[in-house]
Amino acid sequence: MAHDIRVVTEQELRSVIGLDRAVTDVVEKAFSALAGEGVVMPPILSMALHEANGEVDVKTAYLPGFDGFAIKVSPGFFDNPKLGLPSxxxxMILFSAKTGLVQSLFLDNGYLTDLRTAAAGGVAARHFAPEEIATAGVIGTGVQARLQMQAAHLERPFERLLVWGRDPGKAAHCAADLGEKLGIAVETISEPGKLVEQCQLVVTTTPAREPIITHDMLHPGLHITAMGSDQAGKNEIAPRVLAACDLYVADRLSQCELVGELAAAKAAGLEPFATAELGAVVAGRAQGRQSNRDITLCDLTGTGAQDTAIASHVAQLLAGSPTGTVITT
Amino acid sequence: MAHDIRVVTEQELRSVIGLDRAVTDVVEKAFSALAGEGVVMPPILSMALHEANGEVDVKTAYLPGFDGFAIKVSPGFFDNPKLGLPSxxxxMILFSAKTGLVQSLFLDNGYLTDLRTAAAGGVAARHFAPEEIATAGVIGTGVQARLQMQAAHLERPFERLLVWGRDPGKAAHCAADLGEKLGIAVETISEPGKLVEQCQLVVTTTPAREPIITHDMLHPGLHITAMGSDQAGKNEIAPRVLAACDLYVADRLSQCELVGELAAAKAAGLEPFATAELGAVVAGRAQGRQSNRDITLCDLTGTGAQDTAIASHVAQLLAGSPTGTVITT
Structure with missing residues (x-):
């Protein structure tokens, strides 16, 4: 029996979806589902291609309440810039959760991943940031530095933003972009410690392998979202920070133990401390921030659940639209 | 930088590729690469969707000597026939092994899997079947029963073929199809034991969970290829057969231990016995059949290496052809 598959390019996707609270809502729904019954989220399939300085990850998750499930394939080939290509x-492939038939192919080059990753930061800000944020800060100056601050600002409309990056030129560029995008005062700052000191909400977005945020920087009423670490060996947050927080939240504990900030803390022998999964807090099954003076940390390593969420959301946005190329098979 | 992705449907694929010795050759090359240095073949990513009576497997492999690598997604949804849909x-997605860019999307609905699976049977026949096959036999009556016999016949042009299946009507239909396809005498037979007794080459192609071939059926000069078992719990060949053979060959030992005939033999405590990997024999690194009287068994569970092989082969066949839909992204 023939059926139609919609193939949608990155450019077409950019014309129909951007970062907004609807994206955060659907990602929040995915985290909630992840805390419930009937979820299937296998470990990430990961393949390193050493000869080409490349790697490929495959993520997926089946979530009750979603009509489809996504399989996402993320190649990262780090010599590509020498060839004038992005790394x-x-x-993403969206399948019917009822029949397994391919429904959509999103040739997004990572665009949907960028959105769903930022949206997870939005969910973290929604549930863990203090109600009043005077100043937010971002560590890192890349695509996620920008998107994470946009997602956070949708939840907590702060009026001032600080940016720190190793490269002052990139930090200045990022600050200018965010000032324009958010219409607020954005400044660069010379040291991460000075940034954290002034902020109630901090997001780290780097591929650091040595901690940038240390426990001496902590102060009451601080929330940190760490989203840079997604591989063994990456580490943005010093182990003692996890132990010093009132609450450490993982997008998925089993994954954060391997590739998140929790890995270094475990290696340092700093367990046990108060932990929860993001989905459990979203679903009301675990406690989140208890007071405006709590110090909280949310560790985001990226889940297949988010991919299923955003792919399903895009498919709904596209329903009935002529966007993309329809292939009958 | 924009690049082109070719999207090819099952129907288009069927118009350009069928089962021939070139397919067996490229799959043989993949097995040879699998025995060498630099291969990366992660464990299968598998997700069961119990609510929908479905499962999804993702396989991949990077093989030196191939310009691309495939990622294959195989959904099996076993209530689909009730909806008039195939299970x-x-x-398959073909990526550049140099840049990770998507090159081709083969919307094959399992057709390329059928071919590469049959071709592995062809490789097994090429390397393990006795030189002279008077009579071949197939256990099972489905798509693979037909394709396995075609692949074997390309390697060993036997003149007589026996078919056994639980359902006599399906067996008769399969025999008629194969008689027409191969232009030889094909008969059904009432019992598996009688089939094995008369054959020098037997291929088992069933989803059996209780052994069909038992050690009392063995006779000198027999080769068996067992390709039906690809999941824990499936079992076509009694454990004692593995121990009684002169040589047991796995497509991948680590995988056959989990989902192949080797699993039941291990569970029965029947190790150690003479084992080899198919690729090692193909590459001349391990010994195959030693005499016309040897009894050999080849256990095929399906590898990502075969997917990379056939996807690369199809891409070569399509190079410069207008087949498919080109999407610029």
Missing amino acids: LNGL | LNGL
């Missing part, structure tokens, strides 16, 4: 590429 | 679907 990151990839696609 | 098996899926697609």
Whole structure:
């Protein structure tokens, strides 16, 4: 029996979806589902291609309450810039959760991943940031530095933003972009410690392998979202920070133990401390921030659940639209 | 930088590729690469969707000597026939092994899997079947029963073929199809034991969970290829057969221990016995059949290496052809 598959390019996707609270809502729904019954989220399939300085990750998750499930393939080939190509590429495939038939192919080159990753930061800000944020800060100056601050600002409309990056030129560029995008005062700052000191909400977005945020920087009423670490060996947050927080939240504990900030803390023998999964807090099954003076940390490593969420959301946005190329098979 | 992705449907694929010795050759090359240095073949990513009576497997492999690598997604949704849909679907994605860019999307609904699976049987026949096959036999009556016999016949042009299946009507239909396809005498037979007794080459192609071939059926000069078992719990060959053979060959030992005939033999405590990997024999690194009287068994569970092989082969066949839909992204 023939059926139609919609193939949608990155450019077409950019014309129909951007970062907004609807994206955060659907990602929040995915985290809630992840805390419930009937979820299936296998470990990430990961393949390193050493000869090409490349790697490929495959993520997926089946979530009750979603009509489809996504399989996402994310290649990262780090010599590509020498060839004038981006390092990151990839696609998402949306399948019917009822029949397994391919419904859509999103040739997004990582665009949907960028959105769903930022939206997870939005969910973290929604549930863990203090109600009043005077100043937010971002560590890092890349795509996620920008998107994370946009997602956070949708939840907590702060009026002042600080940016720190190793490269002052990139930090200045990022600050200018965010000032324009958010219409607020954005400044660069010379040291991460000075940034944290002034902020109630901090997001770290770097591929650091040595901690940038240390426990001496902590102060009451601080929330940190760490989203840079997604591989063994990456580490933005010093182990003692996890132990010093009132609450450490993982997007998925089993994954954060391997590739998140929790890995270094475990290696340092700093367990046990108060932990929860993001989905459990979203679903009301675990406690989040208890007071405006709490110090909280949310560790985001990226889940297949978010991919299923955003792919399903895009498919709904596209329903009935002529966007993309329809292939009958 | 924009690049082109070719999207090819099952129907288009069927117009350009069928089962021939070139397919067996490229799959043989993949097995040879699998025995060498630099291969990366992660464990299968598998997700069961119990609510929908479905499952999804993702396989991949990087093989030195191939310009691309495939990621294959195989959904199996076993209530689909009630909806008038096939149980098996899926697609293969071919990536550049140099840049990770998507090159082709083969919306094959399992057709390329059928071919590469049969071709592995062809490789097994090429390397393990006695030189002279008077009579071949197939256990099972489905798509693979037909394709396995075609692949074997390309390697060993036997003149007589026996078919056994639980359902005599399906067996008769399969025999008629194979008689027409191969232009030889094909008969059904009432019992598996009688089939094995008369054959020098037997291929088992069933989803059996209780052994069909038992050690009392063995005779000198027999080769068996067992390709039906690809999941824990499936079992076509009694454990004692593995121990009684002169040589047991796995497509991948680590995988056959989990989902192949080797699993039951291990569970029965029947190790150690003479084992080899198919690729090692193909590459001349391990010994195959030693005499016309040897009894050999080849256990095929399906590898990502075969997917990379056939996807690369199809891409070569399509190079410069207008087949498919080109999407610029």
